[in-house]
Amino acid sequence: VIEHGQPEHSVLTTCAYCGVGCSFKAEMKGTTVVRMTPHKDGGANEGHSCVKGRFAWGYATHKDRVMKPMIRERITDPWREVSWEAAVAHAAERLKAVQAKHGRGSIGGITSSRCTNEEIYVVQKMIRAAFGNNNVDTCARVCHSPTGYGLSQTFGTSAGTQDFKSVAEADVVLVIGANPTDGHPVFASRLKKRLRAGAELIVIDPRRIDLVRSPHVQARHHLQLQPGTNVAVLNAMAHVIVTEGLVNRAFVEERCDVAAFDRWAAFVAEARNAPDAVAERTGVPAGEIRAAARLYATGGNAAIYYGLGVTEHSQGSTTVMAMANLAMATGNIGRDGVGVNPLRGQNNVQGSCDMGSFPHEFSGYRHVSDDGVRALFEEVWGAALDGEPGLRIPNMFDAAIDGSFKGMFVQGEDIAQSDPNTRHVSAALESLEILIVQDLFLNETAAFAHVFFPGTSFLEKDGTFTNAERRINRVRPAMPSQVGWDEWRVACALATAMGYPMSYDHPARIMDEIARLTPTFRGVSFDKLDRLGSVQWPCTDADHTGTPIMHADRFVRGQGRFMITEYIPTDERTTRMYPLILTTGRILSQYNVGAQTRRTANVAWHPEDILEINPHDAEQRGLKDGDLVSLASRMGATTLRAQLSDRMPPGAVYTTFHHPVTGANVVTTENSDWATNCPEYKVTAVQITRSNQP
Ligand code: SF4
Numbered sequence: 001v002i003e004h005g006q007p008e009h010s011v012l013t014t015c016a017y018c019g020v021g022c023s024f025k026a027e028m029k030g031t032t033v034v035r036m037t038p039h040k041d042g043g044a045n046e047g048h049s050c051v052k053g054r055f056a057w058g059y060a061t062h063k064d065r066v067m068k069p070m071i072r073e074r075i076t077d078p079w080r081e082v083s084w085e086a087a088v089a090h091a092a093e094r095l096k097a098v099q100a101k102h103g104r105g106s107i108g109g110i111t112s113s114r115c116t117n118e119e120i121y122v123v124q125k126m127i128r129a130a131f132g133n134n135n136v137d138t139c140a141r142v143c144h145s146p147t148g149y150g151l152s153q154t155f156g157t158s159a160g161t162q163d164f165k166s167v168a169e170a171d172v173v174l175v176i177g178a179n180p181t182d183g184h185p186v187f188a189s190r191l192k193k194r195l196r197a198g199a200e201l202i203v204i205d206p207r208r209i210d211l212v213r214s215p216h217v218q219a220r221h222h223l224q225l226q227p228g229t230n231v232a233v234l235n236a237m238a239h240v241i242v243t244e245g246l247v248n249r250a251f252v253e254e255r256c257d258v259a260a261f262d263r264w265a266a267f268v269a270e271a272r273n274a275p276d277a278v279a280e281r282t283g284v285p286a287g288e289i290r291a292a293a294r295l296y297a298t299g300g301n302a303a304i305y306y307g308l309g310v311t312e313h314s315q316g317s318t319t320v321m322a323m324a325n326l327a328m329a330t331g332n333i334g335r336d337g338v339g340v341n342p343l344r345g346q347n348n349v350q351g352s353c354d355m356g357s358f359p360h361e362f363s364g365y366r367h368v369s370d371d372g373v374r375a376l377f378e379e380v381w382g383a384a385l386d387g388e389p390g391l392r393i394p395n396m397f398d399a400a401i402d403g404s405f406k407g408m409f410v411q412g413e414d415i416a417q418s419d420p421n422t423r424h425v426s427a428a429l430e431s432l433e434i435l436i437v438q439d440l441f442l443n444e445t446a447a448f449a450h451v452f453f454p455g456t457s458f459l460e461k462d463g464t465f466t467n468a469e470r471r472i473n474r475v476r477p478a479m480p481s482q483v484g485w486d487e488w489r490v491a492c493a494l495a496t497a498m499g500y501p502m503s504y505d506h507p508a509r510i511m512d513e514i515a516r517l518t519p520t521f522r523g524v525s526f527d528k529l530d531r532l533g534s535v536q537w538p539c540t541d542a543d544h545t546g547t548p549i550m551h552a553d554r555f556v557r558g559q560g561r562f563m564i565t566e567y568i569p570t571d572e573r574t575t576r577m578y579p580l581i582l583t584t585g586r587i588l589s590q591y592n593v594g595a596q597t598r599r600t601a602n603v604a605w606h607p608e609d610i611l612e613i614n615p616h617d618a619e620q621r622g623l624k625d626g627d628l629v630s631l632a633s634r635m636g637a638t639t640l641r642a643q644l645s646d647r648m649p650p651g652a653v654y655t656t657f658h659h660p661v662t663g664a665n666v667v668t669t670e671n672s673d674w675a676t677n678c679p680e681y682k683v684t685a686v687q688i689t690r691s692n693q694p
Contacts, residue, residue: 007034014465014473015053016114016458017591019344020044020164020186021467022053023533026459026478033057033459033478043471043534044164050185052591059599060457060482064441067483070452075430079452084485084493091409091451092497094434095131098407106405107434108135108396111357112412113143113346115455115487116463116475118510120348120355121363122491122502123411127390128356129383130500134368134390135405138357139413140349141393142420145676146311147342148353148365150320154328155550156557158353158365161339162303163469163536163548167194169337171300174292175211176204176323177230177309177682183586184307184343184468191305192217200299202292204233205309206583207612207654208647221292224649227583228683229282231315231567233289234322236275236282238268240293241329247297251331256560264325264562278567283649297330301337308345309583312682314570317675321563328560334551344468345586347458351466354521354537355514360389364518380517383500393419394677397428407434409494412455416444420668420679421635438490441599453490454483461487463507464529470536470547472521474529570683572669574651578633578685580617581652582667612645612654613688621688628691631655633667633684639691653688 007027015022023042027034036054040047059065069087070079082090095107109127111120120138127136140148148158155161167173167190180188188211195201195211201219203212212222225233241247242265252261271277275286296302304327310319323340332338344350356363366373369387378385391399393415399405401424408429419425429435429448437446438453446452459478466472481487488507495502504510508526515521523539535546550556574581611631613623623629625644630637631653640655648654671680 005029005034010037011476011478012039012474013458013476013478014347015049016347016465016475017052017056017596018184019347019349019468020184021347021465021471021473022049022186023473024049024053028478031479033060041533044467044469044473045186048186048189056591056596056600057459058601059440059596060459062599064599065482066440066442066452066454069454072450075448075450087451087453088490088493088497091434091436092494094450095407096498098433099131102404102406104131105133105135105390107131107407108133108137108391108405109409110393110411110413110415111136111138111352111355113139113349113352114412115348115352116461116507117348117351117355117466117472117514118463118507119411119461119488119491120352120357121510121514122488123409124356125381126491126495126500126502127409128385129381130495130498130502132386134359134386134388135396136357136390137359137393137396138352139346139415139418140353140357141677142312142418142679142681143308143345144311144342144349144353145358145678146316146320146673148358149317149675151324151340152365153563154321154324154561155333155340155555157550159350159470159550160341160468161333161550162336162341163471164190166336166339166549167191167303169301170194170199170303171337172200172202172295172302174202174204174296174302174304176304176306177311178305178307178343179205179207179209179211179585180305180343181210183345187343200295202295204230206649206652207585220295221288223284223288223292226281226283226649227581227652228313228570228572229278229567230310230313230319231322231565232278232282233284234319234326235268235273235565235567236278236289237293237296238322238326238329239273240275240290241297241326242269244294246294247329248331252329255334255555256328256562260562261329264564267564296326301335302330302332303338304340305343306341307343309585309682311342311673311678312680314572314671314673314680314683315568316673316678318565322565324560325562325565328562333560334553335549339549342468347467348465350468350470351464351472354466354518359392362517363514364520377517380513392677394672394679397425400428400431403431406432408432409436409438410445411438414439414443414445416448417665420665420681421670422666423636424670438487456481456483456487463488464511466537471534472524472529472537472539473534474526570671570680572671572680572683572685574685578687579651580686580688582631582633582684582686583652583654583682584656584668585654586656609640609656610643611640611688612643612648614646614648614650614652615644616650617653617688618642618644621690623688623690630689630691631667631686632689633669633686635669635684636666638666642688653686
């Protein structure tokens with residue numbers, strides 16, 4: 001509900017859409033939002049905003065919000081509204097019954113990158129301390145888990161290396177597998193400003209994204225590769241850098257493991273990694289690869305920014321390491337204007353990873369098998385903790401199908417729509433004896449749930465989000481919880497009802513506990529955030545004001561480690577039956593599965609998902625612009641409207657995934673990253689035919 005009028009007061013808070021983390025003033029009349037105004041002192045946005053953060057907040061008071069907890073025995077039964085206490089008691093009883101019947105490891109849960117650090121922390125704590133296992137994972141599993149693995153292996157920490165501001169010092173920017181104009185608009189504005197001032201741009205992407213050619217920006221090189229060949233292209237760039245003597249030897253010798261460098265240099269120098277050897281497979285002319293490599297290595301400060309077009313591949317982690325190798329080999333790490341920077345999709349992906357949402361790690365990326373770390377958590381939490389890593393999300397689904405996993409708590413995540421291979425996910429969810437969903441709306445996942453806890457929107461939350469540059473921003477409540485309980489209270493109550501007492505009197509106390517247990521957060525407190533506006537971790541003591549640039553003097557792991565990044569083609573192959581490759585992405589006005597933006601005026605700008613197809617491929621199939629087409633893969637089929645576009649090369653098509661009726665993930669493959677199980681959303685072999693639907 002948007003009420004026009006004069007605001008009476010304002011509340012400083014943080015946008016809950018993308019990983020840029022823009023600061024906004026919620027200008028209020030009583031408890032009604034009049035408008036959202038970008039905050040000129042916001043560390044990430046400096047007064048800028050986009051159409052999502054500025055206008056797409058009406059979902060917070062949308063009539064579809066579920067306002068009362070609900071339970072039901074079977075998923076075919078109607079929902080029954082009950083009190084919070086009754087819903088918590090019912091959920092706890094069912095979870096305990098499942099554990100009694102199927103064992104301690106038969107239940108688990110998923111944290112949400114849409115929620116605050118504090119809300120995430122209490123859910124993973126509930127699972128580890130009250131459920132008694134490490135079956136906790138985060139929706140980051142399906143987006144940036146390869147970032148965590150790849151950057152940890154090479155640099156020693158799972159985070160972007162620079163602050164956004166640093167792009168102003170870049171001379172060369174390499175954007176790979178990301179479309180900042182649509183996905184991270186406020187960062188894109190910073191980037192374009194720098195490009196207009198003279199920095200050079202290299203884009204590596206199958207799609208001709210806006211940055212490649214727009215009125216004020218033109219990429220020097222667009223390496224329009226075939227989906228699934230990132231590693232081959234990056235290795236070929238490395239081949240040029242090594243064989244043409246463009247390595248920054250001084251940096252490598254001073255900062256890196258030289259033996260690992262020598263092994264890597266010998267590997268990339270092999271003839272099979274030469275640009276000529278990969279040109280046909282990747283679709284990128286060898287001369288373009290050579291020119292891009294020379295520019296990256298010799299053009300001054302060179303910064304890499306990347307997105308899900310890097311991570312959501314069977315070689316997602318390898319690609320992250322290949323980029324880190326390039327940065328180390330050329331000395332482009334540890335100062336302004338350089339680095340390797342993931343553009344995180346959701347508002348708090350970084351935070352959900354930091355907070356210990358992975359099944360093998362406590363907060364701050366400490367392994368659960370580390371006896372010393374586990375002993376500290378056991379002492380502070382007062383609970384015996386499991387030293388064995390738990391199940392990842394895809395393993396939970398597989399175990400559910402096998403019958404050994406029977407109960408799940410899903411915090412603010414629509415896994416039935418967002419995870420790949422919808423049929424498999426639906427079958428897994430249907431087989432659960434207890435599924436608890438906490439969300440604003442009855443989403444697709446809730447169709448399989450037995451307990452529904454209403455969630456709170458960002459306008460009701462009190463806590464912190466951590467953006468893509470590790471900036472911890474305050475989220476302040478502009479209105480009281482519309483559903484009665486704050487979201488963090490639910491996990492506390494559920495843990496308590498299961499026999500592990502857990503309570504806090506304020507989210508600030510949760511952050512105090514996070515700080516006590518997490519070295520990189522040790523100096524973080526609500527008081528400091530309120531005083532400084534925001535802080536970038538690591539922030540290691542009370543006097544520390546944060547770390548905009550990582551790895552400045554030494555890598556977190558000590559010496560930077562070059563990793564061998566062998567290119568292994570994906571198992572997803574085109575055939576006569578499925579001759580095209582589908583890749584996916586976002587559009588500016590919409591956000592992920594669209595649960596929020598579809599409930600705002602933004603939906604009018606993009607009312608349905610569209611399939612972009614090259615005119616050449618369209619002509620071969622007799623398709624015209626606007627035709628309804630059937631999009632089918634080995635996994636399933638859906639129907640959407642074709643848009644003829646030369647943004648995609650012949651042989652590859654593209655769609656967004658914002659509308660459940662289209663359900664792009666009905667067709668996406670089961671392949672996943674070898675190291676992290678991040679799904680390979682970006683490469684699916686498909687066929688396209690004219691639809692018979694009217
Ligand atoms: Fe929100 Fe991202 Fe837009 Fe900023 S750029 S207003 S964080 S959606």
